[in-house]
Amino acid sequence: MQSRDHHISHRYDQELEALRDDVLNMGSKVEEQIDNAVRALTEGDEGVAEATIREDHAVNAMEVAADEKAVSLLARRTPAARDLRFVMTAIKTITDLERIGDEAEKIARMGQQLGGRQSLRRNQAISTMSEAVRNQTRQALDALAAMDADAALRIHQGDAKIDEMFEGIFRELLTYMMEDSRNISATIDILFVAKALERIGDHSKNITEYVIYMVHGQDVRHTDVNHLDLDEGEH
Amino acid sequence: MQSRDHHISHRYDQELEALRDDVLNMGSKVEEQIDNAVRALTEGDEGVAEATIREDHAVNAMEVAADEKAVSLLARRTPAARDLRFVMTAIKTITDLERIGDEAEKIARMGQQLGGRQSLRRNQAISTMSEAVRNQTRQALDALAAMDADAALRIHQGDAKIDEMFEGIFRELLTYMMEDSRNISATIDILFVAKALERIGDHSKNITEYVIYMVHGQDVRHTDVNHLDLDEGEH
Known part of the structure; x- marks a missing residue:
């Protein structure tokens, strides 16, 4: 029986791994969508x-x-605790990645609407903000892949900068x-492009909260993460 | 053993029921938040x-x-199929209800910023749109409570009207x-208030998609629900 148990446990790990790969692949796809959407906007490239x-x-x-x-895993494998x-x-x-995808699509559509307004397209603050948002998404997914709650917390705290960028663009x-x-x-x-970028920032911030929850079993949504002592969480 | 099994099954049903009540109570709270936010805006009531x-x-x-x-139920009860x-x-x-709550909070904050600009506050189109959005949220939750996929589908189709209202307000x-x-x-x-209302509409539309999935075991997100034949789903 031991080898059969071992076999089952090995397949279970593989299924968890496959789900993790699906999430990360979806993340890579969504990052690419952000890049392309911003390129479509700033370069006015209709094909992109x-x-x-x-x-x-x-x-x-x-x-x-x-x-x-995920549902199939829940139904057949009954994961517990950290799994x-x-x-x-x-x-x-x-869910958050899918909504990031929606925001990227909206940015691409705005790119189509702008026509020949070069001065608006090449807004430097939008480029800087999109770079920041893209990085934050990348880092949130890296923290998820590495199950790194400390990194997640740092990224979470950094989102305030993206909100400031939005405020700056709004005033400009x-x-x-x-x-x-x-x-x-x-x-x-x-x-609306800046608003879409701000929302992408919010979604990637959500992901960092899930990572902290996953690692520490502590729900940090709606708490002031700046005062969190993660060492006190369950490991 | 039979009575013990029956006892366990009864408690299991109670737990499902308690989760359902939690979701519906949260829904009622969120509807109230939409109402209050719009009242804070249109009446300029700082207390509200x-x-x-x-x-x-x-x-x-x-x-x-x-x-x-929900997590505790998954961990201890291993629900299957429709459960x-x-x-x-x-x-x-x-998750969608929480985000509706966030949008309501944003609307209340906009209400604070507007100061004495009565003509903007009492925008008739905003009042009409908020009424529609509030109804759609109410109906989506009713469809969830009644597990009524047909109602969910009708509500889903109605969301296009809310998007049209946004476009009208935007032009005005x-x-x-x-x-x-x-x-x-x-x-x-x-x-931005109109945008927040549009998003509340989107979130309540998401809820109708989950209801259809729950009842029929058919994932209708990203499919053209106008061409769905729900009778073919699993019952």
């Missing part, structure tokens, strides 16, 4: 915009497939609109 | 605005408690900003 919009279906399909894997928390983390992360765009009312409509498109 | 912002903590606490109940789908539906619904506000650049800053606050 169309590809980004089209590829959101692939992101959605990855969500459904990973979700099914159960990992499956919960996967389920929640998948407001001035621009007030100077010339012909700018208003296109500038609001850029404002 | 503050209460709405303060009460978002209660919504967050409800999320954490319901989530723990497992119900627990998944609960977990996902809780754009005109208003173009007429007088002194209106721009406050008008953008109202635009």
